[in-house]
Amino acid sequence: MKKKYRCGYLLLMCVLTLPVTVSGNTLEQQRADFLRAEKLIAQGNDEAFWNVSMSLKSYPLYPYLHYQWLKNNLHQTSRILRFLSEYKDTRYAGLLRSQWLSYLAQHENWHEFLQHYQASGNSTLECQFYWAKYLTGDTQLALNEAKRLWTVAKSLPKECDALTSILIKSPLFTQELIWQRFELALRKDNVQLAEYLKRLLKDQTSADVWLKIHKKPELIGSDTLWISPDQQGGHIFAHAVDRMAKTDPELAMQIWDNRKYNFAIDAQTDQRLERRLALALAFKKNKKAYDRLSRLANVDAEVREWKVRAALLEQNWQHIADALAGLTDQERLEPRWQYWQARALAKAGDVLQAQNIYNHLAEDRSFYGFLAADTVSKPYQLADKPVFLSGNALETLAEASDFKIAQELDFLGRVPEAQRQWWFAIKKLPKERLMTAAKLAQQWQWNQVAIFTLAKAEYWDDMELRFPVNYLNEVSNNAYRHNLDPAVIFGLIRQESVFDRYAESPVGARGLMQIMPKTGQQIARDLRENWQSEASLFDPNINVKYGSFYYRQLLDRFNGHFALATAAYNAGPKRVGQWLPSGETVPADIWIETIPFKETRKYVSSVLAYIMIYQERMHRKALRIKDFMLDVLPG
Template sequence: MSSLTRVASLVFSVVAIVLALPVAHAAGDDDIFMALRDAARRNDAAQAGELAARLPNYAIPSYVDYYRLKPRLKDASGAEIRDYLARYDGTAIADRLRNDWLLELGRKRDWAAFDAQLPLYVVNDDMQVKCYALLSKLSRGATVADDARALLTSPKEYGEACQTLVSALVEAGQFNADDVWAQIRLAAENGQAAVARRLAPLAGGDEKRVGLAIEHPVVFVARGVGSGRAERETFIVALGRAAKQSPEQAANALSMRAEDKLSAKEQALGWAQIALQASYKLAPEAATWWTRAQGAPLSPEGQQWKVRIALRNEDWRSVRSGIEAMPEALRNDPAWVYWRGRALQAAGKDEDARQLYRSIADQFHFYGQLATEELAQKISIPQAATPVTAAELAATEANAGLRRALKFFAMDLRFEGVREWNWEMRHMKSEREFLAAAEFARQNNVLDRMVNSADRTRSEHDFDQRFPTPFRDVMYRTTQSLGMDMAWVYGLIRQESRFIMHAKSHVGASGLMQLMPATARLVAKKIGMTDFDHAQVNHVDTNIALGTNYLNMVLTELDGSQALATAAYNAGPGRPRAWRSTLTRTVEGAIFAETIPFSETRGYVKNVLSNATYYAALFEGKPQSLKARLGTVTPKGMVQTEQQ
């Protein structure tokens, strides 16, 4: 079958599914629906009501009714909301409305209705709903301080609910000043000045002083430590913010002008603030400052970066102690399971290490692959599952939620489409259903959902679904002409766009290889594409040609290191050069990846190289080594080698 025939067949499949919805509609109804969606997002209840009335027989009535009701949620009666939830019970959009209603009930402190609805909320991923749930328990006299400490780790998501929870815990005597100052430091660490200011009076602090410490930390630190606990704590907050600009100057301020005015505990807190910011800069003094922070309570970021700096120095004793000091949930993350195994192995505790490796080696990700190699095995493709049967596929095709998802994808409403698709995945009970959903997605050319569905299996696998190779003829020609590793390029595309041809990021990157406009123009000029126009960036051939050439340029510039070049593709070439410049000796690629300061780039490098390892195993038909692909990362001027 030719490429053109395959594309025509896929387009026909999408059209057929959309036409199979209860009622076929003209494009005009879709336009009205889009306007209704926009009106609801603006909370324009009058326009939403008028537009909804023009869609009495729309193919997806649950969304018409949702967008009609959502702008009126504050004033709608409980009976009206319950009627909607009953009519569309078991659907993704009903759970979304229940989420919206729970937030409204929490704001109104209608705990009876809140408590009745909360057990019915399936997704339950809203931080504010969780804070309201603890407020409800607190209102009945329950002790919730430990649950609150475990929950309150991401101030960007707090909103009214979580800030009110902290206030209520203080009022109930379940949070003390230590808890509140920990929250203020966490807010400052995350750049949430408004949250820090609001919490300050709960611990005897001054709202304006805390704001000054966060927004003008160098000035605040220069004034020195004031008297009283609140002033000392505010000074520690300012130290952390000042260290973001210059860890060295903050360290000098603490050691020369403030240490004698602070208790041992306060000094440790100050050093922890400085050490974290120094870690983000990969400063050589970070390890020393973490040592001085011994005993200070650390945020989750602090706990992890303390270990990452020890890793960078191959201080395996500190790696082990740092991981073992983490809360259980964090300690059991595959990253820290793997690195704890390495630390135990370095201490000669080989069987304990192997036990940890075995616990994650069956997981198909970066750390599962590394653990597999520590067990003296290579990365291979598992035996393929029995192909999906016609009956299994027919059952999937009849799934109303997946059909709604396809309708949304056809309208380029990816947010709604993904919500519907993932909701149905949540309710599937067998791996065969996941494989059938992945095949259904493949047949309808929704490759990101194919990957998402196939990735969920644990015992039956189809790696052709997990690691697709669309446009392989174009990719082969392009990579061959450049002498590039096609597995690596596919691994990068899988991470960048999940093969969504018209994907566009929040910063304006476009297409399969997510090219920024300036990068696309630069590369087009360098490779002699004189007639390039940015409208071409979503053309498959052009996107792959530009993206692959750019990747090859940064690979050459960074001495052939896929780890460095992958980081450069995500964060720009200047940043990995800067991170590399802080090295004093060669480090293994896995340690370099683990200690990338940008969380997005850190995850990106791991995922791309993990993907590439599986693609190579598929292409070559033989086991592969992720460690060899990671290689080692050296200071500039030293020879790059592979990790054996």
């Protein structure tokens, strides 16, 4: 294992330890010159920058350095074109092209813009491209594409104004088109956009009614609110039912059944709402869901799966068997449905066939495989097969320019940029080389990157790579402190952050166990510690201490029920309280399978499976999956 260097501001001390020579200059000197050249860019000292940069052409980060200068000098057309040609295969060519095209559009250099435009999924540049097409005579194409770009549920960038202005003046801009976008906006709850679009409509009365029931959908149950019975009124009525289904699906279903024949509702909308209501009942754990799902004319994978879950909610094993029979052949092969097939067969008295399925499923390294293994008293199978590296495959990949850039960025402490470069680099690799890349990331101690890269290769059997045992001291100490098995904490870390100590979620959760700052502050008070800062949650010592303490609290709150505590760690204890059965005890496997949130359902099954894997990885035998399968009592 190579030693990993991360120097940051101590670069000059760190580089002294690496006497590598590159093209006459030591790598240490090139790193120092690179940092000096970046300062010269910031100072705007172009002459000195070019003098320094001349010695860096063999340095891995030269394209990155050159890009940094060019993005500040977008008027340098010849230099930009040379860069785009010489470094066309680098990540920085695409970044520079986008910025240069924006510059050309800003300066209305449409001829050059069209000559060098490449589709990139950037809606701003796409609008500017079709505006350029319009200006250069391709008016019909521009108008058709303007219509497509305009009909979205979000506001467009201001750079699209010129293009949309010609659309609005054209025959393509109809009241029907405005209503289409109005409805799209409200489906995405973009009320501000809908309010703007209302001003473009001739029938503002209907728009006002639609906006009113969007905000208070229960109004459709009142006879005081008049909705026209035509097709437009049908859309308004259907939208209200759709909105109400989220909070009160049973009332929404009642209103839909009683009043839908009063409106002109097309077959597609009718089927969409029938599906929406049936699934909404299932998400609310309503036992009417199975019957409603069974009545759907058009079914897809989600409906087929939720029909099984709706039957499980009833604990009606004949319905469960019927719903399983409705799955496709491919779906029935999934471990999840194999397990429920065995359960249904056993309930029907076909014990031998159930045993055969359990025995086969017990070979699978998954939550359902472990459940099956416990049912037939078999040991868990990890099927550990490390990635095989032939010859010097690892060294060869590490020497590729894209990976040298990533490693050098990491050495300089620019971790986010290094990882962006990594994901760019692996886009080009076939699966076999992706596996090699995963081992390279593991060697660099990029655990999260290694795991995700191996997943892209669709290889699942390298247990050391996929389930590292990092931060063992922090985990062991806190497991002992809070009377938890270390495998439990490892399972949570593996699911929450994939061992990235600097992980940060979109909502602000931080660190290995993804602690929210407010939760961290409360835990600090509970532990009678001084709260340091949000940044302290990136410290593994603090994060694991707080995360394991919080999990212990949840475990105590739910009477030692690991499945409930694990669900609460993901979705919050209040939601889990709402998901508890109201009248009868529910087996834990059924409760987990019928968790309404897909994310939480997957989270619980993954964490519990990871705990079992870490038990095996750490050569412990204290826990089995059945220890987490206590019946769920009514709330």
